[in-house]
Amino acid sequence: MSYYSEHEKFHVAVDSIIFGYDEEGRELNLLLLKRNFQPAKGEWSLMGGFLKNNEGVDEAAKRILNQLTGLSNVYMEQLYSFGELNRDPGARIISIAYFALIKINASDLELVKTHGATWIPISAMPQLIFDHSAMVERALKKLQVRARTQPIGFELLPDKFTIPQLQGLYEAIYSKTLDKRNFRRKLLAMDLLEKLEEKEKESSRKGAWYYRFDANKYQDLLKRGFNFEL
Amino acid sequence: MSYYSEHEKFHVAVDSIIFGYDEEGRELNLLLLKRNFQPAKGEWSLMGGFLKNNEGVDEAAKRILNQLTGLSNVYMEQLYSFGELNRDPGARIISIAYFALIKINASDLELVKTHGATWIPISAMPQLIFDHSAMVERALKKLQVRARTQPIGFELLPDKFTIPQLQGLYEAIYSKTLDKRNFRRKLLAMDLLEKLEEKEKESSRKGAWYYRFDANKYQDLLKRGFNFEL
DNA sequence: TCAAAAGTGTTCATCCTACACCCATGC
DNA sequence: GCATGGGTGTAGGATGAACACTTTTGA
DSSP, rough: OOOTTTTTTEEEEEEEEEEETTTTTEEEEEEEEEEOOSSSSSSSEEEEEEEEEEOHHHHHHHHHHHHOOOOOOOOEEEEEEOTTTTTTTOOEEEEEEEEEEEEEEHHHHHHHHOOOOEEEEGGGOOOOSHHHHHHHHHHHHHHHHHHHHHOOGGSOOOOOOEEHHHHHHHHHHHTSOOOHHHHHHOOOOOOOOOOOEEOOOOOOOOOOEEEEHHHHHHHHHHTOOOOOOO | TTTTTOEEEEEEEEEEEEEEETTTEEEEEEEEEOOOSSSSTTTTOOEEOOTTTOHHHHHHHHHHHHHOOOOSSOOOEEEEOOTTTTTTTTTOOEEEEEEEEEHHHHHHHHHHHHHHHEEEEGGOOOOTTTTTTHHHHHHHHHHHHHHHHSGGGGGGSOSEHHHHHHHHHHHHHTOOOOOOHHHHHHHHHOOOOEEEEEESSSSSSSSSEEEEEEEHHHHHHHHHTOOOOO
């Protein structure tokens, strides 16, 4: 404490951009909530909270996500730090933004009820407080970059998924349609998936085979630093 | 001030990883300095300083760079924020790291003298204080990624440069040798450079033609979001 | 039997890589 | 005249994009 005491101190917040994939609408959704405290009470906001003295920043991001959603073991990555002078009219706050990928189904039961959080499609995103819209924009770009270099898409789907479902997700991430033959070929060429002896029959008469990650192959590929362009 | 007063406050620092390219050694260098204050006085460190109340974080990064080097108008980009609990043994400090690309020649005169800063090749980097080595590692990776997506290499060279010089720089960034025919072909195909009627004669008998950016073409390409793989 | 989504191969153009020799010049 | 780094072209392989029809099955 003694060394740096002449310097000023700041509030440090952590804000999380939480992505989920809605299979019905085939669209990326954001988990947003209405602020129940001042300033900007009642407006739409990202999930956030303040850093505490006894925790690292990554820890804080996990704690806040867990408090608001009940989830842990979620894919999270630091995005960027926002430190403009007047970004929060309430006070000078430095915000370290994280983005998270979660499976909508695993989550929505508890949290929509308990905290007034809501899944909202990106295409219908309301105006957000402060610079939160800029945070979302940056997160979306980073997600698009990550999706090409790491197999993170799976974080947004249930453990069992079909190839058409995965394609739908990537189409949502990139906002463009993909050729299903090329998609399937490239995907399977990576040799990451294990085919299950079970079909998904909800969305078609014929049914689509379920697949699942092979965690070992996944690790191998990560180490080799492969390319995940789909 | 009133809204968030119950939350804790933190020292926020800005640390900069400053890259320069040394044409003699054909190697990337880092601008490092010996700390002249406690803790860890006398050890090697990145350039850094504390955020002030009246400036944004980007501003702070520029100010600190300017104070220590006298340079402004430098390519800087926020890298990552480091907020582990005990990263600085002196106190709890959140550090927002930036990386900067500067032209060694433009700089070294003043700053080596005034602040004890030194250009040190990455291959000979000494142990740095705290988590500064991890910062450098992350910066280097980001530089390699950036170099493939934006024409930032030029930030590290004088305004007039030759193609072999540029190739040497990219070889240093990627730590691998490149084929000069392929390099030249891809580079010129981007149609970014203007050929000058002047040769560089220091490093060869025949001499190499100087080139220069065409700022207009540069802007056009940036907007189109092109690929800069070399 | 038909509607609706799943699944399957081939062709063509493009891009990347590998590679070896001549050029200009100062000493 | 020779040593040194600058400059040039091509051929083969790999990769990515475009594209249309058959299969399955519940209603």
